[in-house]
Amino acid sequence: MLPSVGTLYVIGTPIGNLEDITLRAARILSSVPLVAAEDTRVTRRLLAHLDARPRLISCNEHNWSRRLSALLDALESGDLALVTDAGSPGISDPGAGVVTAVADAGYDVVSVPGVSAVAAALSVSGFSADRFVFLGFLPRRRSERMATIADAGRLGQTLVIFEAPHRLRATLTDIADALNDPPLAVCRELTKLHEEVWRGAASDALDYFAEPRGEFTLVVGLTARVETATAGEPAITVEAAREALTQRRATGMRGREAVAEVVAATGLPRRTVYALWVETGG
Numbered sequence: 001m002l003p004s005v006g007t008l009y010v011i012g013t014p015i016g017n018l019e020d021i022t023l024r025a026a027r028i029l030s031s032v033p034l035v036a037a038e039d040t041r042v043t044r045r046l047l048a049h050l051d052a053r054p055r056l057i058s059c060n061e062h063n064w065s066r067r068l069s070a071l072l073d074a075l076e077s078g079d080l081a082l083v084t085d086a087g088s089p090g091i092s093d094p095g096a097g098v099v100t101a102v103a104d105a106g107y108d109v110v111s112v113p114g115v116s117a118v119a120a121a122l123s124v125s126g127f128s129a130d131r132f133v134f135l136g137f138l139p140r141r142r143s144e145r146m147a148t149i150a151d152a153g154r155l156g157q158t159l160v161i162f163e164a165p166h167r168l169r170a171t172l173t174d175i176a177d178a179l180n181d182p183p184l185a186v187c188r189e190l191t192k193l194h195e196e197v198w199r200g201a202a203s204d205a206l207d208y209f210a211e212p213r214g215e216f217t218l219v220v221g222l223t224a225r226v227e228t229a230t231a232g233e234p235a236i237t238v239e240a241a242r243e244a245l246t247q248r249r250a251t252g253m254r255g256r257e258a259v260a261e262v263v264a265a266t267g268l269p270r271r272t273v274y275a276l277w278v279e280t281g282g
Contacts, residue, residue: 006075008102010095012088012114016192018049020115026050028112029081034074036067038084038094046083054081061094068101075107087117092136092162117190117217118160124197125158125185127221132158138171145171149178156278159220165212172209175220176202180255180274183221189214222278241266242276249281 009028014020029035030052036059037043043056059067059082074080082089082098089095103109122129133152138145138161152159163171175182179202186198186205198208202220241262248258255277262273 005107006077006079007108007110008071008075008099009079009081009110009112010089010099011081011083011112012116013043013046013083013086015086015115015117015120015190016195018046020191021046021050022112022114025112025114026052028079029054029083032079032081034078035081035083036071036098038089042085043083059094059098064094064097068098071098071102072105072107075102075105088114091116091118115191117162117187120190121160121185121187121217121219122158124187125219125221126199127158127183127185127219129158132160134160135162137162137164138174140167142170142174146174146178149174153179153182153220153222153278154281156222158222159218161218161220163216163218165214165216168209168212168216169206171218172202172205175218176206179220179222180259180277185219185221187217187219188212190217238268238272238276241268241273242280245273245277245280 009032011025011028012022013025029047029050032054034057035043035047035054036057038058038060040056040058047053047056057067057070059071071080082095084093084095087093090099099109118134122132133155135148135152138148149159161171161175172186175184181201181203183200184202184205186209188194188196188198192214194214198205200208244262244265245258248261253261255274259270259273259277262268262276263270266273
């Protein structure tokens, strides 16, 4: 008789509010014999809330490779759950290595989705989420951070960025510089007691968040700006501005100078003209 084969359940957990745990996640966490957790202290609080008592094993970005043998041994006789402190394993959190190794070993890997800071932030941002680019946490070095933002900005799609409080202002500065001060939604402490969503230009966010606290998800609304900027503007004027921007781009003129000249020439709002610059390849 073949030995029983377990399943790895990759479980999304609440990002702040324990009431956001799904019924399915609660059932599985209460039934599996072992949970691999990023931080056992954090997961123990969630399990206590659920009155669940599986065994816990630490499995994080520093030790996951050393834990693989124990995890695979556990799967030989039963199911296993993989969780991080908040959100979904593998999404700006450890977990991808474990999933790959378990799948390569021939075990089933099943997603048990939960709350997503990305989806939560997009849903309250007011920007288009038909297409978006998730950048996660940006590089620490400014030159690399600026390059990442600028490269993503060229796609003209909504950007989603995670940031810690001690780096928020530097990132806001880089977004303003790299993308000509775009509109954004700054989502702070999503689903928690002090949840806040601030909307405005990146440069204004610097004034508002003078002393940042909490965890942040930034949604940069490049597509929304393009879609709404020309509403109500005369079509002829908008088309003339688009053509003027294209001509200036062909000469190698920088976006800031090109936008300023076309604003002066057409009388259109700067926001509208910049949206056209992005739309035409800026």
